[in-house]
Amino acid sequence: MSTETARIEAFSDGVFAIAITLLILEIKIPMPGSIPLSLQLLRQWPSYVAFLISFAFIGIMWINHHRLFTHIRRADNTLLVLNLLLLLGVTAVPFPTAVLAAHLGKPEQKTAAMVFSGTYFFIAIFFNMLWRYAASRNGHLLSSEVNLNSALHISRQYAVGPLLYLICFGLAMVSVMASLAMNLALAAFFALPPKYAAGRPRAGDMAGVR
Amino acid sequence: MSTETARIEAFSDGVFAIAITLLILEIKIPMPGSIPLSLQLLRQWPSYVAFLISFAFIGIMWINHHRLFTHIRRADNTLLVLNLLLLLGVTAVPFPTAVLAAHLGKPEQKTAAMVFSGTYFFIAIFFNMLWRYAASRNGHLLSSEVNLNSALHISRQYAVGPLLYLICFGLAMVSVMASLAMNLALAAFFALPPKYAAGRPRAGDMAGVR
């Protein structure tokens, strides 16, 4: 954490922390009534699935943000704006999550799953914009000690993100479960350190980073 | 970030982060029913507009707060109180936003737009008070290494804020859309680094800062 990026990271940490903590508020509290409590709790399974998926996703986005900012050491006005764009995506997550939870297993679950995957498609684009800007012009915002290989691994892992989420989006029209399964697989893919997730960089890739 | 202002910045970051993340809670989750989900989602467009505008505004206020505190290095009791006054405006933002979202395109949208612009008028005044106090008495709370030109640019950019938001407020009585458009233009103006937003400082301006 450099002095220059400290407040960007602190503000972003706050946003991630709040977004991930608010998710629990979407789960309805079962009230005393004619239906047994245990049954009421079980019937809410789509809410738990949506909560767990969104928690994992926001958590993994935080890990990725953290990873980027171990490389990024300088900040300018454009970086502040691109970081806000990414946080816009992060704060929006509770909405598609709640839409999915309300419609999973119901007639219109396909529309809900498309809203859900669509959100992550945009977030994947925003992650790419933030990283590519920081790494542009010979890595002008990166630490001078940055490991070139590590930066390249990130670039390559991120490059495929938007396309893969677009496939998720299309898959939702065919099968909601297949789309959600692919969403989870993608989350695992982006949770992995880039050196395992991306293949070995080739010489020609170097130009893309610095 | 100096040791003396570190906690003011951390507390303010927390307030900005929460205010910007709570905005999503104002968007209603469409429930399964007789109206198709896609239609329900589309009909909520005023909520999305209000969400995006408020997100942009709080984000840009954070950028400005961040910018001020790269110059401010010392803190006293008055600065703490003026910063709280500014944060009062920031935490209030979700209310006029929700009022606007509830009335946009409805008969009383003018009143809603006036409440909305009025809030930013007060915030613009609070920003001026904070900055002018810190820069007063020969910049007594500013870093000794502060760039005089940069400080002057901020003073000049901020000086016009309250008047411009007052025009926005008046414009809402005539045309809601014109008022909102001017609001967005002002947001872009304050997102810009001061050196581009304000004209070139003249010699006579110097007295205003230190």
Add this chain to the structure above:
Amino acid sequence: MSTETARIEAFSDGVFAIAITLLILEIKIPMPGSIPLSLQLLRQWPSYVAFLISFAFIGIMWINHHRLFTHIRRADNTLLVLNLLLLLGVTAVPFPTAVLAAHLGKPEQKTAAMVFSGTYFFIAIFFNMLWRYAASRNGHLLSSEVNLNSALHISRQYAVGPLLYLICFGLAMVSVMASLAMNLALAAFFALPPKYAAGRPRAGDMAGVR
């Protein structure tokens, strides 16, 4: 901010920031209907009063917490627990505030004002416990460079807090408005730096601090 107390301050800043930002959620959004929007907005004045009072109170508690921790440099398990007790009071504030907002100007406003003042009575006690513990045993948790006069001023200002809030509590049974006015006066008293709020320390007071 010392390394040892950095996380206590960061965690406390988070709690203060969230408590102060959540207050706006207590204000109801007027919906389109038969009553004009401007009238609906005006009729909600007790909500605005409650919001402003609570914002000022939480803000001033933050200033006081900040002030204490410019003196406190060491932390032990007891300090962590006493700080949590104080934060318990801070997080509780939105509840008595909402009770007051719901009943101000209604038949049971006296009960509501008693709940409101009672909360601050307990918070005043918790502030005293935290500070007295840190300053006990010859100021064992205070910075070695701590200004003795400044520490004494805090001790004397805080010592009268619980009694004054108890009077506020009793006053609510007689007159709600008098009690709220005294609440506001107390807020201003605790916002002041201790050297102005407390009288000049006498020699005999020294024993109380270190």
Add this chain to the structure above:
Amino acid sequence: MSTETARIEAFSDGVFAIAITLLILEIKIPMPGSIPLSLQLLRQWPSYVAFLISFAFIGIMWINHHRLFTHIRRADNTLLVLNLLLLLGVTAVPFPTAVLAAHLGKPEQKTAAMVFSGTYFFIAIFFNMLWRYAASRNGHLLSSEVNLNSALHISRQYAVGPLLYLICFGLAMVSVMASLAMNLALAAFFALPPKYAAGRPRAGDMAGVR
């Protein structure tokens, strides 16, 4: 707080701070009506009990997290994921708390108490996983200056956690009050510094830590 773990701690502080502050939102605001306000306030006692218990629990979990990270100085990808797993448990706490508050003193309070204790059983496991991973392979993520005795005390105190919470869970089927009392006793046990809570380490324990 080391540079490497600073953002993990900042993010975790944010999550703990929000989770502990959101608890108050679960308490219903009594509205003016036919039942006297004082009676309405008294009848809500299960909400206050649930609020106080959850506040104490999240506060004590924060103290424990803080304690672990005075020992942990290095971070890797697995630690990030294990920390997220622990935070998953922390953010979930408002839900079982609200379920307990809604059903305490009602026919299905046993089910509610089981949900409540069950949550803490999982959190106890997550705490063990985080700590055991950091302390594994000769304490590869611990500070080189870590006090071995102190680390051992933590290991021993945590080792009994899951079993004790499992007993709480079973006890809820017999007596809700006994289960809640044991929950409170466990909270006190984990609030204590490990050297008082755990017995004296024996020579054979050393292998478990480094």
